[in-house]
Amino acid sequence: MLAAGGVAAGAAALAGAVVPPAPRLAPRVRPYSGRIRRALGLPDPVVPVGGHEHARTALGRLFGPPTRAAVAKVARVASQSTDDELARLLHQAGRHEPPDEYRVRQLRDGVVGAVLGGGAVALLLHAPVAALLAGVAGIVAGLTRSRRRLERAVADRAALIRLELYTVNHLLAMQVRTGAGPIQAVQRLVERGRGAAVDELREVLAWIRSGTGEAAAFRRAAELTPEPSAARTYQLMASGVERGVDLGSGLLALSEDIRDARREQLHKEAVRRRAAMLIPTIGILAPIMLLFIAAPLPSIVLGQR
Secondary structure, three states: HHHHHHHHHOOOOOOOOOOOOOOOOOHHHHHHHHHHHHHHOOOOOOOOOOOOHHOOHHHHHHHHHHHHHHHHHHHHHHOOOOOHHHHHHHHHHHOOOOOOOOHHHHHHHHHHHHHHHHHHHHHOOOOOOHHHHHHHHHHHHHHHHHHHHHHHHHHHHHHHHHHHHHHHHHHHHHHHHHHOOOOHHHHHHHHOOOHHHHHHHHHHHHHHHOOHHHHHHHHHHHHHOOOHHHHHHHHHHHHHHOOOOOOHHHHHHHHHHHHHHHHHHHHHHHHHHHHHHHHHHHHHHHHHHHHHHHHHHHHHHHHHO
């Protein structure tokens, strides 16, 4: 069997080297089929990330897809989120990868945690039951660790967008008040700017170029963004595209709200950190003060010196 497998692998590799496989048609057709799918009410196809469609070896093209599909099914059972929820979280975290690929990595972390936990307990305690429990705990820890990392990435990106949005709104208001339209203002900002908020606006322009309506693209960005302030900005831009409202004043008012919210958040963090700084002082001085207070109590109560 090993000899037959080796001969088959060698023949497949030789055939792939002599006659390389033709490139897949799906990546070429996908940019043109997106508009038709949206017109029919169908979801956009998930674009694979990481080069899975272009496996270089014959064995990878032969055994890679079924292996990934089986692992993805097992990971989907262990996961607690649907495909839509997980795709939304991945998009909010700035990770352009399909949900199945994230589930595979999450399952890998769980298996690594199970092996490390169960192996360590088995070597130290030599107890099969304890090793099994440690393996189960390792799986749970690995799965939850990946989910916590994803949620932390979403929170970090939301904070980054919140910091950038004040400047982005001012720049958009400046462009609008100088005579540019909403889409033209966004184009100028995307051409010269960088950052998480600019990346979301760049996605809006990409959706518009692929056939999505301008207002619908801004509303879609408002639904996908992890920052509520950015969602309000995109909703205002959609209203400006549809009804021609005063975008300059609205964007400046949103910037003022962002600044006030940021000031209040900094004030709360300062109060919290000040209280945290007092905890070590109180923990060290309070027992000493109690000892000084309690030391003369026996002589006062019992009359002893």
